[in-house]
């Protein structure tokens with residue numbers, strides 16, 4: 001049986017967790033390993049400030065607070081995304097306005113943004129689907145003209161770039177996920193990247209339950225207290241120690257995944273009259289978070305899933321349009337979001353993880369070829 005995903009372990013995770021328990025000063029958050037993880041990303045991607053969080057969901061919730069979302073504010077985002085992208089803003093009282101996806105790929109259709117902006121619009125959320133970049137110049141340009149914030153949900157996009165710049169470092173704020181389904185993982189984990197320095201001080205306060213504890217530890221204030229709203233967004237050192245083991249092997253993990261991604265892509269290229277392969281715009285790089293194909297219909301996808309399953313291969317579809325979800329359906333303004341629905345019905349994700357071999361990818365590809373030969 002080839003599973004859809006198998007989280008990779010480098011072998012050093014337990015050693016670092018043991019070190020955190022035995023040798024470090026604390027296992028609560030913001031200790032030795034948290035600082036190592038944050039500095040690693042700050043240095044690698046030249047980010048002004050990073051904060052490790054319990055999830056990308058947490059980091060998105062922090063974004064909503066930082067940009068001052070209050071009831072009635074409107075936030076534009078793709079309908080083809082994970083619930084957390086929307087929930088984070090809905091929890092602060094925002095009205096979510098869903099935008100359709102591109103014809104070429106599931107990213108937000110930047111051509112449609114202008115028509116969705118009103119006096120109440122406060123932010124655009126760019127979700128880099130499959131780690132493939134949205135058209136950031138166009139999004140940033142629209143946002144600048146209308147005085148809007150840009151938040152990048154880069155949950156899937158570690159090591160992916162737009163015109164050479166790491167995703168998550170272009171908007172005012174960006175977020176990563178280290179959930180076990182992502183390239184680099186610690187079970188549950190995430191990171192907030194603060195690119196606009198105006199948000200740095202407050203982000204640390206929100207992170208530490210509304211206190212100025214982080215500044216206190218640095219000796220910048222002589223006592224710490226309750227200075228703002230906040231929550232417990234920082235993970236324990238146990239998670240940070242696990243994550244550190246993964247960061248150390250980042251390049252090895254990425255080169256293996258990219259090798260597998262490229263193999264799928266060359267194996268399946270000739271099927272382009274039957275399926276679509278991932279569209280990678282010229283400005284984008286591929287981090288091999290996911291290899292997806294777009295089938296010709298819901299029925300075609302279902303048959304292919306069954307064909308692969310009968311050969312012990314687990315492939316899975318992905319998001320169902322949020323605008324048509326049980327929670328949001330009656331809040332949506334009725335616009336058809338044709339491409340979002342198309343990806344909901346037709347997109348299929350193939351197994352891709354570190355321990356998969358080139359032979360596995362070849363076997364899966366052959367089964368897909370055989371299915372479409374009939």
Ligand SMILES: *Cc1c(COP(=O)(O)O)cnc(C)c1O
Pocket residue numbers: 054055056057058081082084085127153155156176177178179188189190
């Ligand atoms: C995985 C994912 C999330 C949620 O990440 P968590 O770390 O599980 O909270 C949010 N948005 C997108 C696009 C994702 O892929």
